[in-house]
Amino acid sequence: MSVLENNKNGSADEELLKRFRPASEAETVRDVSKLGEEDLVKLRQTGVVLDAGDRLGTFLQTNCGVTKCECQVHGVEMLPITEALKKYDGLSEYWWKLVSPGKDAFTRETERDLDNGYFIRALPGQKVVYPLQTCLYIRSDNVAQRVHNVIIAEEGSELHVITGCATRPHLTSGLHIGVSEFFVKKGAKLVFTMIHNWGEEIYVRPRTGIRVEEDGIFVSNYVSLKGVKSIQTFPTATLTGARALVRFNSVIVAPEGAHIDSGARVIHEGPESKSEIISRTISYGGTVIARGHLVGKAPDIKAHLECQGLMLSERGVIHAIPELEAHIADVDMSHEAAVGRIAREEIEYLMARGLSEEEATSTIVRGFLNVKIDGLPRELEEELQAAVDECHKGM
Amino acid sequence: MLKIQDLWVDVQGKEVLKGINLEIGRGETHCLFGKNGSGKTTLLMTLMGFEGYKVKHGNIIFKGKDITNMSVNERAEMGIGLSFQRPPTLRGVKLRDLLTICAKDADRAVSLALSYGFEDFLDREVNLGFSGGEIKKSELLQLLAQDPDFTLLDEPESGVDVENLNVIGEMIKKLLQKDIHRNRTKSGLIITHTGFILNYVTADRGHVMLDGKIMCQGNPLEIFEGIQKYGYQECIKCQF
Numbered sequence: 182m183s184v185l186e187n188n189k190n191g192s193a194d195e196e197l198l199k200r201f202r203p204a205s206e207a208e209t210v211r212d213v214s215k216l217g218e219e220d221l222v223k224l225r226q227t228g229v230v231l232d233a234g235d236r237l238g239t240f241l242q243t244n245c246g247v248t249k250c251e252c253q254v255h256g257v258e259m260l261p262i263t264e265a266l267k268k269y270d271g272l273s274e275y276w277w278k279l280v281s282p283g284k285d286a287f288t289r290e291t292e293r294d295l296d297n298g299y300f301i302r303a304l305p306g307q308k309v310v311y312p313l314q315t316c317l318y319i320r321s322d323n324v325a326q327r328v329h330n331v332i333i334a335e336e337g338s339e340l341h342v343i344t345g346c347a348t349r350p351h352l353t354s355g356l357h358i359g360v361s362e363f364f365v366k367k368g369a370k371l372v373f374t375m376i377h378n379w380g381e382e383i384y385v386r387p388r389t390g391i392r393v394e395e396d397g398i399f400v401s402n403y404v405s406l407k408g409v410k411s412i413q414t415f416p417t418a419t420l421t422g423a424r425a426l427v428r429f430n431s432v433i434v435a436p437e438g439a440h441i442d443s444g445a446r447v448i449h450e451g452p453e454s455k456s457e458i459i460s461r462t463i464s465y466g467g468t469v470i471a472r473g474h475l476v477g478k479a480p481d482i483k484a485h486l487e488c489q490g491l492m493l494s495e496r497g498v499i500h501a502i503p504e505l506e507a508h509i510a511d512v513d514m515s516h517e518a519a520v521g522r523i524a525r526e527e528i529e530y531l532m533a534r535g536l537s538e539e540e541a542t543s544t545i546v547r548g549f550l551n552v553k554i555d556g557l558p559r560e561l562e563e564e565l566q567a568a569v570d571e572c573h574k575g576m
Numbered sequence: 577m578l579k580i581q582d583l584w585v586d587v588q589g590k591e592v593l594k595g596i597n598l599e600i601g602r603g604e605t606h607c608l609f610g611k612n613g614s615g616k617t618t619l620l621m622t623l624m625g626f627e628g629y630k631v632k633h634g635n636i637i638f639k640g641k642d643i644t645n646m647s648v649n650e651r652a653e654m655g656i657g658l659s660f661q662r663p664p665t666l667r668g669v670k671l672r673d674l675l676t677i678c679a680k681d682a683d684r685a686v687s688l689a690l691s692y693g694f695e696d697f698l699d700r701e702v703n704l705g706f707s708g709g710e711i712k713k714s715e716l717l718q719l720l721a722q723d724p725d726f727t728l729l730d731e732p733e734s735g736v737d738v739e740n741l742n743v744i745g746e747m748i749k750k751l752l753q754k755d756i757h758r759n760r761t762k763s764g765l766i767i768t769h770t771g772f773i774l775n776y777v778t779a780d781r782g783h784v785m786l787d788g789k790i791m792c793q794g795n796p797l798e799i800f801e802g803i804q805k806y807g808y809q810e811c812i813k814c815q816f
C-alpha cells in the first residue's frame with residue numbers, strides 16, 4: 182500500500198469531528214433567491230453561475246439543505262442523493278462500493294449521519310457536452326457538512342460536471358466531508374472539474390473512488406487557489422476495463438497557513454489502460470503535499486505522473502511524493518517531479534523584453550497556472566482560466 | 577552609441593572577459609567573431625545586464641549614460657535588445673503574450689507574426705518544442721516587436737536552413753534599418769561563426785575575440801576571409 186493511509190491519524194480525526202455541529206442544526210436555504218449578495222459573489226468566484234439559462238443543470242446544497250436541483254437535459258437524471266436512494270432502492274450496486282465506509286473517521290461519520298449530496302446519471306448513449314454544475318456550500322459557522330455523491334455515466338454516454346465547493350466569507354470554522362463515487366461504464370466519458378474556494382479556517386476531507394470500465398474515459402480537473410486550513414484529498418481510480426483512460430490534472434496554490442495534502446491514485450487492472458496524473462503546485466508560504474501513486478497490474482498499460490512545484494516564499498513546503506508500483510513486467514510507467522523557485526533565466530528573459538522583475542515573475546506564475554486541459558469544452562476552459570486569474574490577482 | 581571601456585567580467589567565479597574595449601557608433605553594425613568559449617555570449621549577456629555576469633572592472637556607456645549597474649529592464653527601456661543564443665522555455669506563456677509584451681500592442685504583435693509567416697506559433701508556449709530555426713525566428717520577431725535602438729544578436733543564423741536564412745536576413749535588415757541609406761539610427765552587434773549573415777547584412781566593422789580579449793579589428797569581410805583561410809591563428813598574431 183501507499184505511504185498514505187488517511188486513517189493513521191484516527192484519534193486526531195475524531196477530535197476534529199467533535200469540534201463541529203451537524204449541518205442539519207444550521208439553517209437551510211430553500212431557494213436561490215434567499216441567498217445574499219455576498220453568497221452569490223462567492224459562488225460566482227467558484228465557477229457557479231446561478232443566472233437562469235447559463236447552465237442546463239444545477240444542484241446547489243447549502244449546509245444540509247437543497248437550495249436548487251434542476252436539470253433540463255434530456256437523458257440526464259439529477260437528484261438529491263437522499264431521493265435517489267429512495268427511488269433506486271438504496272442504490273445497492275453503487276452505494277459505498279468504491280469508498281469503504283470504515284475507511285476513516287470521516288467516512289464513518291458520513292455513513293452514520295448524512296446531510297445529503299447529489300446523484301447524477303447520464304443514460305446510455307447520451308452525450309451531453311454542456312457542463313452541469315453542482316455546488317456544496319457551507320454558509321454557517323462551525324458546521325460539519327457531510328455529503329455523499331454518486332455519478333454514473335452509463336454505457337456510451339458523455340457527461341461534464343463542474344463542481345464548486347465554497348464557504349461563505351469570514352466563517353470562523355467549518356468542516357466539509359465529501360464522499361464521492363463515480364462510475365464510468367463501457368465506452369462512457371466523464372469530465373469532472375472541481376473548484377475549491379474555501380475559507381482560511383475550513384477543513385476539507387473529500388473521499389473519492391472512481392471506477393472506469395472498458396474504453397471508458399475519466400478526466401478530473403482540480404483547482405484550489407484560495408486560503409484553507411487543511412485539505413486532504415486522494416481520489417483513487419480503478420481502471421477495470423481494457424483501454425480505459427484516466428487523467429488527473431490539478432492546479433493548487435497554498436497561501437500562508439494552508440495545509441494541502443493532495444494527490445491521486447490509479448490502479449490499472451485493465452490491459453492497455455492509460456493514466457496520467459499531472460499536478461502544478463505553488464506555495465506562497467503554505468504546505469502542499471503532491472502525491473501520485475500508479476499501480477500497474479495489467480499488461481500493456483501506460484502510466485505517467487508529473488509533479489511540478491514552485492516555491493514563491495521562503496517559508497512554505499512543497500513535498501512531492503511520486504510512487505510507481507508495477508506488479509508485472511509488461512508496463513510502461515514513469516514519473517517526473519521538479520520543485521524549486523522560478524528560474525532566474527526565465528525572469529531575466531522577460532526583463533530583457535521590458536518587464537520589471539515583478540511583472541516578469543507574475544507572467545511566469547500565470548503561465549505556470551495556465552489551465553490547458555485536453556478534452557475540456559472551450560467555454561469551460563476559459564471560465565476556469567478566468568477563475569484562476571481572478572484568484573491570482575489577490576495573491 | 578555604445579562604448580565599452582576596459583571591461584572585466586566574471587561568470588561563476590571564472591574570469592571570462594579580460595579588458596574589452598569597443599565602440600559602436602550610431603547607425604553602425606559590427607560583427608563579432610571568435611572561437612567557441614572565447615566569451616562572445618558573455619559580452620552580450622553583460623551588455624544586457626544579467627545577474628550571473630559580474631562586472632569586476634570597467635564601464636559600459638550607452639547613449640552617453642553609464643549603464644554598468646542598471647537593471648535588465650531599464651536597459652531594455654533605454655533601447656537595448658538581445659536575441660538569445662539559447663533562450664529558456666516559458667511554460668504556459670504563449671508567444672502571442674510575449675510578442676504583445678515586446679510590442680506593447682497586441683495588434684502590432686499579431687501583424688508582425690503574420691508578415692513573417694509565424695502565425696501558427698502565436699498560441700504555442702514560448703520556445704517549447706521550437707526547432708533551432710524557429711527559435712531564431714521567434715527571437716527576431718520579439719526584437720522587431722520591441723524595436724530597440726541597439727540590437728545584440730547572438731548567432732542569429734546558426735541552425736537556420738537556406739530558405740529561412742533569407743527570412744532571417746530580411747528581419748535583421750529591418751531591425752538595423754539596412755533599408756534606409758541615410759541617417760540610420762539603429763546600431764547592432766552580431767555574433768557569427770558562419771559569416772552567412774554578411775551576405776544579407778553589410779557590417780561596418782568586425783572584431784575577433786580570443787580568450788576574453790578583442791584581438792583584431794577591421795573590415796568584417798576581410799577578417800572573416802582571413803579566419804576561413806588561416807583560422808584564428810592569424811588573429812592571435814595580428815594584435816592590430
Ligand SMILES: Nc1ncnc2c1ncn2[C@@H]1O[C@H](COP(=O)(O)OP(=O)(O)OP(=O)(O)O)[C@@H](O)[C@H]1O
Nearest residue numbers: 587588590592610611612613614615616617618619
Ligand atoms: N554559467 C556559466 N558557468 C560556468 N562557465 C561559464 C558560464 N557561462 C559561460 N561560461 C564559460 O565562459 C566561457 C565563455 O563562454 P561564452 O558562452 O561567452 O562563449 P562564446 O564565445 O559565446 O562561445 P560559443 O561560440 O561556443 O557560443 C566559456 O569557457 C564558458 O564555459
Ligand SMILES: [Mg+2]
Nearest residue numbers: 616617618661
Ligand atoms: Mg556563444
